[in-house]
Amino acid sequence: MMWWISLLCFIPTNNALNTMIIHHGALMTCIDTEFAQKETWKDCVTSCAQNDTCVIAxxxxxxxxxxQLCSIQNLMHIQKRFRGNMIIALKTVSLDPITESMCTPFELGTINGHFNNTSNLTQYEYSTQLSEDGNVLNFSYSAMKSCPPQWEHFDRARGSWCIKVIRQDGTHVEASKACNEYNAALTGLETENETYHIWKTAYSLVERYPSQPKITERIWIDGVRKVTCQEKLTFNTKEGCVSFDGFDFEDKFLLEKQGYTWEQHNPDRLGPDSGPHQDCLALWITANNRTIDDEMCSKVLDDAPVKGFACGKEAG
Known part of the structure; x- marks a missing residue:
């Protein structure tokens, strides 16, 4: 009697039919297994098929x-021949022609597959390599992430990033909340390319929808001065408060801050003796000027209004 049984199980998801390759007598090695109680084995397979990152049940x-469910980034390898009463289901949208020609891709030893997440903005591709003893499939994968329509893609040290510029009145807090509605945050400026894109996009919107009368404008970006850096005389000299070190950032993919350049004589943290001061960051939208100013977080309109904001989020 043969030690394996393999079949293809088609499970509907929100974006496609995922193929679950079911294999008896195999065992996965996962560095962070998720455990869940299901009514049946089929429910377990369906759960993986409809999970954005799950690759094997x-x-x-x-x-x-x-x-037991394993995300694609956590799967290490699959032991083909295991004496226990184990069963696995490996997810893919399609298999390569060589794999499809075999009765069982596990017996072939080399599996190449791919699947997308629900938004279709992340495509996972994976492959397996057979060990020398012919019993272990070593697993490797890659992820290609893209941005939604009207969002610009940028490569950062911490991963792919998407940016969208929105022309809309509001305070810094209101801008942050508006970004949250896109599952995003106010974006930081990792590189000069990001700053240029935001400035160019915002400037074109200013040209298209000028203020009445048309005047110099700014847009909100990520950066709020730390409470410990708000002392009037030492806000830019105290240890840990110099320049952009004195600000907190929501953008968790922000690392280098190479896109931030202060406007002349800034930061200045202007404000009345009592009351709010300039503790939020804004980008000037003027011809050939892409510099940063610290501004009152509640500012909406005056001689240089804040008339928009730039949101950012992880690609995929």
Whole structure:
């Protein structure tokens, strides 16, 4: 009697039909397994098929309701021949022609597959390599992430980043909340290219929809002065408060801050003796000027209004 049984199971998801390759007598090695209680093994397979990052489901047929799921970044390898009563289901949208020609891709030993997340903005591709003893499939993968329509893609040290410029009145807090509605945050400025894109896009919007009368404008970007750096006389000299070190940033992918350049004589943290001071960052939108000013977080309109903001989020 053959030690394996393999079949293809088609599970509907929000964006496509995912193929779940089911294989008996195999065991996965996952560095962070998610455990879930399911009614049946089929429910376990469906759960993985409809999860954006899950690549493999596993269970013991003696207790099929004890479902084990593994995300693609956590799967290490698959042991093909395992004496226990284990069963696995590997996810893919399609297999390469060589794999499809075999009765079982596990027996072939080399599996190349791919699938997308629900938004279709992340495509995962993976492959396996057979060990020398012919029993272990070593797993490797890559992820290609893209941005939604009307968002610009940038490569950062911490990963792919998407930026969108929006022309809309509001305070710094209101701008931050508006970005949250896009599952984003006010974007930082990792590079000069990001700053140039934001400035160019915002400037074109100013030209298209000028203020009445048309005057110099700014847009909100990420950066709020730390509470510990708000002392009037030492806000830019105290240790840990010099220049942009004195600000907190929501943009968790921000590392270098090479796109931030102060306007002349800034930061100045102007404000009345009592009351709010200039503790939020804004980008000037003037001809050939892409510099940063610290501004009152509640500012909306005056001689240089804040008339928009730039949001950012991880690609995919």
């Amino acid at each position: 596993q269970a013991n047929l003696t207790t099929p309701n004890e479902c």
